[in-house]
Amino acid sequence: MKRVFNFSAGPAVLPEEVLRQAADEMLSYKDSGMSVMEMSHRSKDFEQIINDAEADLRTLLEIPDNYKVLFLQGGATLQFSMVPLNLFKNKVVDFIHTGAWTEKAIAEASRYGEARIIASSEDQAFTYIPDLNNLKFSEDSDYVHMVQNNTIYGTRFTSIPDTKGKVLVSDMSSNILSEPIDVSKFGLIFAGAQKNIGPAGTTIVIIREDLITKDYLEHTPLMLQYKLHTDKGSMYNTPPTYGIYICGLVFKHLLHTGGVIAMYQKNLKKANLLYDALDASQMFHGTVRKVDRSLMNVTFKTDSEELDKLFIAGAKTRGFVNLKGHRSVGGMRASIYNAMPYEGVLALVEYMKEFEAEHQS
Amino acid sequence: MKRVFNFSAGPAVLPEEVLRQAADEMLSYKDSGMSVMEMSHRSKDFEQIINDAEADLRTLLEIPDNYKVLFLQGGATLQFSMVPLNLFKNKVVDFIHTGAWTEKAIAEASRYGEARIIASSEDQAFTYIPDLNNLKFSEDSDYVHMVQNNTIYGTRFTSIPDTKGKVLVSDMSSNILSEPIDVSKFGLIFAGAQKNIGPAGTTIVIIREDLITKDYLEHTPLMLQYKLHTDKGSMYNTPPTYGIYICGLVFKHLLHTGGVIAMYQKNLKKANLLYDALDASQMFHGTVRKVDRSLMNVTFKTDSEELDKLFIAGAKTRGFVNLKGHRSVGGMRASIYNAMPYEGVLALVEYMKEFEAEHQS
Numbered sequence: 001m002k003r004v005f006n007f008s009a010g011p012a013v014l015p016e017e018v019l020r021q022a023a024d025e026m027l028s029y030k031d032s033g034m035s036v037m038e039m040s041h042r043s044k045d046f047e048q049i050i051n052d053a054e055a056d057l058r059t060l061l062e063i064p065d066n067y068k069v070l071f072l073q074g075g076a077t078l079q080f081s082m083v084p085l086n087l088f089k090n091k092v093v094d095f096i097h098t099g100a101w102t103e104k105a106i107a108e109a110s111r112y113g114e115a116r117i118i119a120s121s122e123d124q125a126f127t128y129i130p131d132l133n134n135l136k137f138s139e140d141s142d143y144v145h146m147v148q149n150n151t152i153y154g155t156r157f158t159s160i161p162d163t164k165g166k167v168l169v170s171d172m173s174s175n176i177l178s179e180p181i182d183v184s185k186f187g188l189i190f191a192g193a194q195k196n197i198g199p200a201g202t203t204i205v206i207i208r209e210d211l212i213t214k215d216y217l218e219h220t221p222l223m224l225q226y227k228l229h230t231d232k233g234s235m236y237n238t239p240p241t242y243g244i245y246i247c248g249l250v251f252k253h254l255l256h257t258g259g260v261i262a263m264y265q266k267n268l269k270k271a272n273l274l275y276d277a278l279d280a281s282q283m284f285h286g287t288v289r290k291v292d293r294s295l296m297n298v299t300f301k302t303d304s305e306e307l308d309k310l311f312i313a314g315a316k317t318r319g320f321v322n323l324k325g326h327r328s329v330g331g332m333r334a335s336i337y338n339a340m341p342y343e344g345v346l347a348l349v350e351y352m353k354e355f356e357a358e359h360q361s
Numbered sequence: 362m363k364r365v366f367n368f369s370a371g372p373a374v375l376p377e378e379v380l381r382q383a384a385d386e387m388l389s390y391k392d393s394g395m396s397v398m399e400m401s402h403r404s405k406d407f408e409q410i411i412n413d414a415e416a417d418l419r420t421l422l423e424i425p426d427n428y429k430v431l432f433l434q435g436g437a438t439l440q441f442s443m444v445p446l447n448l449f450k451n452k453v454v455d456f457i458h459t460g461a462w463t464e465k466a467i468a469e470a471s472r473y474g475e476a477r478i479i480a481s482s483e484d485q486a487f488t489y490i491p492d493l494n495n496l497k498f499s500e501d502s503d504y505v506h507m508v509q510n511n512t513i514y515g516t517r518f519t520s521i522p523d524t525k526g527k528v529l530v531s532d533m534s535s536n537i538l539s540e541p542i543d544v545s546k547f548g549l550i551f552a553g554a555q556k557n558i559g560p561a562g563t564t565i566v567i568i569r570e571d572l573i574t575k576d577y578l579e580h581t582p583l584m585l586q587y588k589l590h591t592d593k594g595s596m597y598n599t600p601p602t603y604g605i606y607i608c609g610l611v612f613k614h615l616l617h618t619g620g621v622i623a624m625y626q627k628n629l630k631k632a633n634l635l636y637d638a639l640d641a642s643q644m645f646h647g648t649v650r651k652v653d654r655s656l657m658n659v660t661f662k663t664d665s666e667e668l669d670k671l672f673i674a675g676a677k678t679r680g681f682v683n684l685k686g687h688r689s690v691g692g693m694r695a696s697i698y699n700a701m702p703y704e705g706v707l708a709l710v711e712y713m714k715e716f717e718a719e720h721q722s
Contacts, residue, residue, distance in 0.1 A: 004394030008401045011602055016388070019396050023387035026380050033365030033680065035380050037560045037607065040369045040683055073434040073562060074584055077598040081582035108583050194599055199398045201434060201562045201601025219580040221442035222469050223435055237438040238555055240562025240601065241372055246398065319394060322401055 005344035008322035009151050009297060009335040010174065010195040018249045029245075036245040041238050049241075050234065053248035060251060060260050061176075063183050063206060070205040070226070071234045071244050076101070076173045078224070079190040079203065080108040083145070083169055085220040086227075087188070087211060092141040094118045096161070099126040099150040100328065101171060109145070112217060116141065125329075126153040128289040132161040143167035143187060149175035151195070152326045154299030154333065155292045160185050167211065174296050176204065177254060178338055179264045187211050193243060195296070196337050198250050202243035205229075254338070263338050270336050270345045271295040277349040283307070283356040287329060301331030308332060311355055320348055366705035369683035370512050370658060370696040371535065371556040379610040390606075397606040402599050410602075411595065414609035421612060421621050422537075424544050424567060431566040431587070432595045432605050437462070437534045439585070440551040440564065441469040444506070444530055446581040447588075448549070448572060453502040455479045457522070460487040460511040461689065462532060470506070473578060477502065486690075487514040489650040493522040504528035504548060510536035512556070513687040515660030515694065516653045521546050528572065535657050537565065538615060539699055540625045548572050554604065556657070557698050559611050563604035566590075615699070624699055631697050631706045632656040638710040644668070644717040648692060662692030669693060672716055681709055 006013040029036045032045050039046045054069045063069065072078070083105075084093060091113025095106050097120035109115040116138055119130035137144060144163050149156045151174040160182070161168070167187035176191040183189065188207045194200035205226070212230050222228060228236050254263060275293060278286045278300050287299040302308055308331050315323050325331040336345055367374040390397045393406050400407045415430045424430065433439070444466075445454060452474025456467050458481035470476040477499055480491035498505060505524050510517045512535040521543070522529070528548035537552040544550065549568045555561035566587070573591050583589060589597050615624060636654060639647045639661050648660040663669055669692050676684050686692040697706055 002394060003389060006395050006399055008399065008404075011399055011401060011599065013399050014396065019387050019398075023384045026384035026387070027377070028364060033363060033682070034367050035375065037372060037380075038367055038369065038374050039372055041372065041561065043369075043683075073436075073439075073601075075434075075598045078434075078582070078584045081584060085582070111583075112580065192599065194602075199601070199603045200402065200599040201604055217580070219473065219578070221439070221446070221582065221585060222472075223439045223442060224582060237436045238372065238553065238561040240434075240560070240604070241555075242560045242603070243562055243601070321394070322404075 002319065004319040004321050005340070005347060006321055007334045007336065007340070007348075009326070009333060010192070011200045012195050012335055012337050013339040014198070014246070015250065015253050015339045018246065018253050021249055022246060037242045039241060041235060041241050046241055049245050049248055050239070053244055053251055056248065056251035056255055057204070060254055061181065061183055061206070066209045067183060068207050068209060068212065068230045070207065070229050071239055071247070072203045072205055072229060073201060073240055075192045075200070075203055076171055076190060077104065079171070079205070080105040082224045082226065083143075083188065083190075084109040084112045085224055086216045087143050087167065087169070088113050088217055089142050089215070090140045092116065092138055094138050094141040094144045096130060096135070096144065096146045097122060098129060098147055098155060099153045101147045101150065101152075102145065105145055105171070121155075126150065126155065127287060129155050129157055129292040132157070132159060135161055137163060137166055141166065143169050145169045145171075147171040149294050149296050151297050151335070152328060154288050154294045154297045156294040156296070158291065177260055177263065178267050178296055180260050193247055198247035199243045201240045202247055266342065267295045267336070267338065270340065270342055271298065273342075273345050273349055274298050274334060274336065277352055281352065281356055283360060284352060287331060296335060296337055298334045298336060299325060299329055299331065301325070305330070307359060310359070314355060315348070315351060318347070318351060320344075320351065363680065365680040365682050366701070366708060367682055368695045368697070368701070368709075370687070370694060371553070372561050373556050373696055373698050374700040375559070375607070376611065376614050376700045379607065379614050382610055383607060398603045400602060402596060402602050407602055410606050410609055411600070414605055414612055417609065417612035417616055418565070421615055422542065422544055422567070427570045428544060429568050429570060429573065429591045431568065431590050432600055432608070433564045433566055433590060434562060434601055436553045436561070436564055437532055437551060438465065440532070440566070441466040443585045443587065444504075444549065444551070445470040445473045446585055447577045448504050448528065448530070449474050449578055450503050450576065451501045453477065453499055455499050455502040455505045457491060457496070457505065457507045458483060459490060459508055459516060460514045462508045462511065463506065466506055466532070482516075487511065487516065488648060490516050490518055490653040493518070493520060496522055498524060498527055502527065504530050506530045506532075508532040510655050510657050512658050512696070513689060515649050515655045515658045517655040517657070519652065538621055538624065539628050539657055541621050554608055559608035560604045562601045563608055627703065628656045628697070628699065631701065631703055632659065634703075634706050634710055635659050635695060635697065638713055642713065642717055644721060645713060648690060657696060657698055659695045659697060660686060660690055660692065662686070666691070668720060671720070675716060676709070676712060679708070679712060681705070681712065
């Protein structure tokens, strides 16, 4: 069966080599005589899998020693609860509001305290990242929350705000491992795995040790306490073992292909190819401010909903799938995560040119 | 690579046919050109997968129409929080205390209200199920909590207590789909998938509609509200898509091999074979009261820790793995879930006889 070019925003394309290895090992992982799915999470084999996954992620992101790495469940959405439940002391958080995912996090944080929006791009439908140089942080806020890459709107933080020592929390679900980051600038990073890492159902949390305390809000459910999970090395109860295994394979694949720096170069090349095509086009245009363009989610439109539909339908017949934009934005969205090959973007750009030539006349 | 007989208590053995199909479809599910792992949870293909999984589970367990089925994350442990957070009104629960898993549920429920132990087998190290005919339910309790099969101790409820209309909640993590159950006797059933269903990281919840309300405790995190998940058909956020796919394959496999009744007959045959061997042995003996023996987790010992160790080591060299008992019980535990073939139990019994002959003299 021929594989398609899958531009899905998530769950998303994974490296074919990883899928091949997973298929090969499905009936017996190494010489274990069983699938990773069938393996006790307390077994030596699985211990090695989760330890390797953590070590490889630490290498890839150069995670400092005073940070813990967790493999949890529940997606970024559960983090919208866990972060305030664990980090609230004054029960105030400052938000840089850049779209649907901050909106949901704001709503949830507001249930336990006060969420203050200190900057927002809502006035222009979240098509840009607010100015980060003149942010006014609240004196009494416990932390600042940002979403580094906005999957729906196609925007991206190209720099990290200087929070003057205040704890910075970043949702990196759609950009983790796509570009180098300085982990030491953040107090807590979280990411659902299903875009750049692995299967849905695994969530990565990277948390600075001083933020891990028993001083969570009183009614914080057991499984929502970071301290429980760090104390038990993500194994208080059975973790999503197979998902962690796939994440580990992706980490190894990334290490073997040059790490995050090499991946960033590839991602720049892919994104530039597509954005250059958009900028050269008379028919297609990007939907966000140029300086804030995402490297992962490229949002674009024609001036006609009819043409958009036609373009998406034609794409599908060529094996380019999931190009429809999010309903709140419309148009098209090409998600070009780490595992999207250059060839996929090239083929898309060629199709765009053909489509424009055909429908312009 | 030869597959072993895997007696792990969970994650546990899965049907080989299911693993083969998963391997075959790893690079392309049907004609989609992508792995299920890479598939948008909003895609038609995945919609079909989750809808089929639910429909097949409904068929298998004859789930009445006034029950909702959910595919969640977080394992049974997260249910220890979700159940009281959603069901507490008077904030009182009656527990039938039968081991480690009720203990954890009691501890968590106690954080939000009062957990009353109305029956317990703790006096004899949880080696039996308390008398269910003379239970005194609290007038003001919101529900009764039981664990139908106790993975660690190897006991099993052979009947369901008559709660006189009070809501009965059952943790069926280690017995679901192994025997027929009358769902209508329960208000809520939950089960981590990793024993009889699929990979760790998926949790099944079956909940009666009248228990799904907005009347959860005030600070219940969003993702812990049953109503959110039932309103959104388990898709408020990205569900553990690949896990749900594997669960679905297991359900189809079970349907094709005769359903729960046929599986129950096979399980009885396997368990009887092993228990008969234990009862006939001068060396090995079961650790729980005969009438309360689990069909899934068979716990047994010799009278010598040295012999136990020798037995487990010898088993491993023959390809029978994960036979060591839980540290709180010692000895051996053979978990013989649905997917453990009769041949595996037969081989184990033959080894037991040989071992006894060799070491008795």
